Amino acid sequence: MSRAAPAIAVRDLRKNFGGFQAVRGISFDVAPGEIVGFLGPNGAGKTTTIKMITGLLAITSGSVEVNGLDNRRELPRVKRMLGYMSQKFSLYPLLTALENIEFFGGISGLAPHDLKAAMARMQEAVPAPVLRQKIQDVPPGIRQKVALFVCLLPDPGIILLDEPTSGVDPEARRGFWNEIYGLKTRGKTLLVSTHNLDEAEYCDRILIIHNGEIVSAGAPDDLLRREGKASIEELFEDAIRSHGQN
Amino acid sequence: MKLRYLVKKELIEVMRQKELLFLMFVSPVIQIVILGYVVSTDIRHVPVGLVNLSRNQVAERVSERVRRSPLFAVRFESRRSADYLDLLKQGRAKAIIVFRDPLDRKRSAATYPEVQVLMDGIDSNTAMVAAGYFNGIIKGYILDDLARRGRGLPVAGRPLFRFNPQLRSINYMGPGIVGFLLTIITMFLTSASLVREKEQQTMDTLLMSRLNSLEIYLGKALPAVLIGLIDMVIGLLVVILWFGIPFRGSLFFLFLASLVYLAAILSYALLISVLSATTQQSMFFAWFSLILFLLMSGFFTPVANIPQPLRLLADINPLRYLIQIIREIFLKGNGIAHFWKDLLALAGIAASLVSVSLLNFKRFISR
Numbered sequence: 001m002s003r004a005a006p007a008i009a010v011r012d013l014r015k016n017f018g019g020f021q022a023v024r025g026i027s028f029d030v031a032p033g034e035i036v037g038f039l040g041p042n043g044a045g046k047t048t049t050i051k052m053i054t055g056l057l058a059i060t061s062g063s064v065e066v067n068g069l070d071n072r073r074e075l076p077r078v079k080r081m082l083g084y085m086s087q088k089f090s091l092y093p094l095l096t097a098l099e100n101i102e103f104f105g106g107i108s109g110l111a112p113h114d115l116k117a118a119m120a121r122m123q124e125a126v127p128a129p130v131l132r133q134k135i136q137d138v139p140p141g142i143r144q145k146v147a148l149f150v151c152l153l154p155d156p157g158i159i160l161l162d163e164p165t166s167g168v169d170p171e172a173r174r175g176f177w178n179e180i181y182g183l184k185t186r187g188k189t190l191l192v193s194t195h196n197l198d199e200a201e202y203c204d205r206i207l208i209i210h211n212g213e214i215v216s217a218g219a220p221d222d223l224l225r226r227e228g229k230a231s232i233e234e235l236f237e238d239a240i241r242s243h244g245q246n
Numbered sequence: 247m248k249l250r251y252l253v254k255k256e257l258i259e260v261m262r263q264k265e266l267l268f269l270m271f272v273s274p275v276i277q278i279v280i281l282g283y284v285v286s287t288d289i290r291h292v293p294v295g296l297v298n299l300s301r302n303q304v305a306e307r308v309s310e311r312v313r314r315s316p317l318f319a320v321r322f323e324s325r326r327s328a329d330y331l332d333l334l335k336q337g338r339a340k341a342i343i344v345f346r347d348p349l350d351r352k353r354s355a356a357t358y359p360e361v362q363v364l365m366d367g368i369d370s371n372t373a374m375v376a377a378g379y380f381n382g383i384i385k386g387y388i389l390d391d392l393a394r395r396g397r398g399l400p401v402a403g404r405p406l407f408r409f410n411p412q413l414r415s416i417n418y419m420g421p422g423i424v425g426f427l428l429t430i431i432t433m434f435l436t437s438a439s440l441v442r443e444k445e446q447q448t449m450d451t452l453l454m455s456r457l458n459s460l461e462i463y464l465g466k467a468l469p470a471v472l473i474g475l476i477d478m479v480i481g482l483l484v485v486i487l488w489f490g491i492p493f494r495g496s497l498f499f500l501f502l503a504s505l506v507y508l509a510a511i512l513s514y515a516l517l518i519s520v521l522s523a524t525t526q527q528s529m530f531f532a533w534f535s536l537i538l539f540l541l542m543s544g545f546f547t548p549v550a551n552i553p554q555p556l557r558l559l560a561d562i563n564p565l566r567y568l569i570q571i572i573r574e575i576f577l578k579g580n581g582i583a584h585f586w587k588d589l590l591a592l593a594g595i596a597a598s599l600v601s602v603s604l605l606n607f608k609r610f611i612s613r
Contacts, residue, residue: 056450079454090451092255094262099255106251107455134262154456 005068007032007158007189008053013062015048015212022048024212025062030158030191035184037203038193039236045212046193047087050160053191054084066158083156087163089147093136097126097146100135104150122149141172148179158189165196177202200232208239215239248457252465256439260469270435274427274477278484281423285546287415291319292376295339298325300359305345308361308387312343317379330364340366341376358388409494409577420491421576422545424481425568428504429511429539432474436515437532439466440607441522459608466519467512474508475501494579503571503589510564510596513603520603520610539565564599567592 006029015023023045030036038046051057053064055075064071071078091100101122105115123131126145130138135146144164151159161180165173173196180190180202192203200206200220208216216223216239220232229235260266296312298305312318321339330342342364363380365373392398410417443449452462478501485491515532522528542552543565552560560566567588574580574588582589 051450054450054454056453080456082454084450084454086447086450088447090446090448092259092448093446094259095255099258103251103255104451104455107248107452107457109248109456150451 004032006030006065007034007067008191009063009065010049010053011063011065013049013052013064014060015045015052015057016060022212023052023060026209026212026214027062028207028214028217030189032157032189033184033187034204035180035190035192035202037200037206038191038209039195039197039200039206039232040193040209041195041240044209046195046209047162048212049209050084050162050191050193053160054082055079056084080154081157083151083154083159085147085151085159085161085164087166089143091135091143091147091150094134096133097122097131097135097138097142100146101150101153105153108154110153118149118153122146125149140168141175144168144172144176145179148176152183157187159183159191161190161192163193163195165194165199173199197232197236206232208236210240210243213243215243248455249461249465249468252452252457252461253468256465256469257472260435260473270431270473270477271480274431274480275484277427277430278420278423278481279488281426282416282420282485282489285415285419285423287371287419288413289372289375289379290317292317292341292372292379293321293339294318294376295330295333295342296320296323297327297330297342297344298323299327300345300347302345302347302357302359304357304387304391305359308384309343309345311383311387312380315379315383317376334364334366337366340369340372341380343380416489417491417577418573419545420485420489421572422543422569424478424485425507425565425572426540426543426545427481428474428478428507428568429565430536431477432470432508432511433515433518433532433536434529435473436466436470436512437518437522437528438525439470440516440519441525441528444523445525453611459611460604462611463516463604463607466516467509470512470515471505471508475504478504491576493576495575496581499582499585500572500575503568503575503585503592506589506592506596507564507568510592510599513596513599514564517599517603517606520606539563542566543569545569561591562595564592564595567595 008030010029011027012025013023013027014021014025026045026049028036038049040046048057052059053066053071055071055078059072066078066081069078069081091097092103095103098119101119102115105118110118126142130142135143138146148161148164151161165176168176177199180192183190192199203220205217205219206223207214216227216235218226223235224230224232227235227238229238260270294312296309298309309323313320322333330344333339333342344362344364345359346362348360361384363377365377367373389399389402407413440449443452457465482493482500486493514535518528518531518535522531538559540546542549542556542560542563544560545565549557549560549566570588571585571592574585578584
């Protein structure tokens, strides 16, 4: 039985900022319907890689294919397949949650009745008074929920989440991962970057990135077994140590 | 239409900032009123000293005209000869007017005293204007004197001032202030807009949306156009109602020229926003540009006074053409036949700036 074509195929991807090599020739695949965790410390190259996949950052060399389409040649089509949630949740602080949803839905090309339906859905999940506050005044957990909601408004097949759980409390994080699982059951493909190692257990596979290189990759249990480690933390520290701290 | 969501979002962001609302819609009124008085080139109440060493009655009569003139403020009077230069040095007077009887009375065609005016030339403009005022008083006296005797000058030029009969400098400066204000508000508002999206990382989300680069560009510019036009109406009302400057031309052409100007200035502001990494950088860039635009616009001094090598900067300065057109429309009531060349130049500059700015924006989003 042949394996399904990858949803994301990254090959020998590099990014230089002047003389600094932020990403040093990494390659990996993300299969359709898979949750892949992109683990690494701050500055490892996670955000740079995700931004190159989205086309927001120019590629120095190598290639990215999304559902078989080269993202440099077919960027507009690739963008339509992707949902992207950036590190800072990318919401407009002076707009209310509902206004943010209306805005992002509107610029995503949602028809007015779909937009209304989406806003009604959000009102079922979050109390209306909270949704009518400026987003800068609502708790980080709600902001994260709204950010994920607006990212999903155009109904993308592939979702890239850059540090989605940073700055939120453990309960909100658990709730968030439940939503991620819900998305997987709906057939979505997810690449989630994080530096919270305990989140690796939620992923089908993890990629550990350090200094712009992937130093370990595989299903969490397989990796632990293969490397003879008791925990992801131990695995992570060992992988980083063996590849130097430079 | 996706663009309307971006325009609406921009307007909500502006309306939610009370301080910004004040700066955009109330401070222009304050600025115009203050600027209207401050940038006046009318020179009044020049401090002078009168030194009358003449026994001729004419000296006293001319002195009386100086005393009564609102153009001068007589600070001291004397009938003794002394070193009056000290009074100029001390700054107590800008001019000392000295009347003397001529030494050789036979050579004098009329019985007028000699008049010497010692001027403080440091402020050359005030000195020249004050000297002109004083010559006017002398000339007026002589003409009245000759008329009383049934005589007159064989040739006398009597200037008739059209469009601004009272020669009020505010009539000249006021419409220019409106153009200047339009520039300040829209340039500062727009030069910060894209860079703010970069800082709060919402730019990435905009770029990932279904908006194309032109829609993002227009979405940033259109709210500023709307705000700029509202400010323009406020500015016009203030200069017309507060300062009583007559509006003689066509509102249609005024707004047409303003729209072409806004295309130029907003493209420039968006270029600043694309090139700046932080809001602080964009503010410095905008401020520096604003000063240059103002100095090269003919707002304070005529463009013809700008040295030739720097004239090119004035020639590509959109504010220069807007101020020229506003003055033509406002004061003279001229139609497009009189300023089509300025409008064409402004449109050319606008087209160039839009192209450069849009290309840079496209390059920025595909970096």
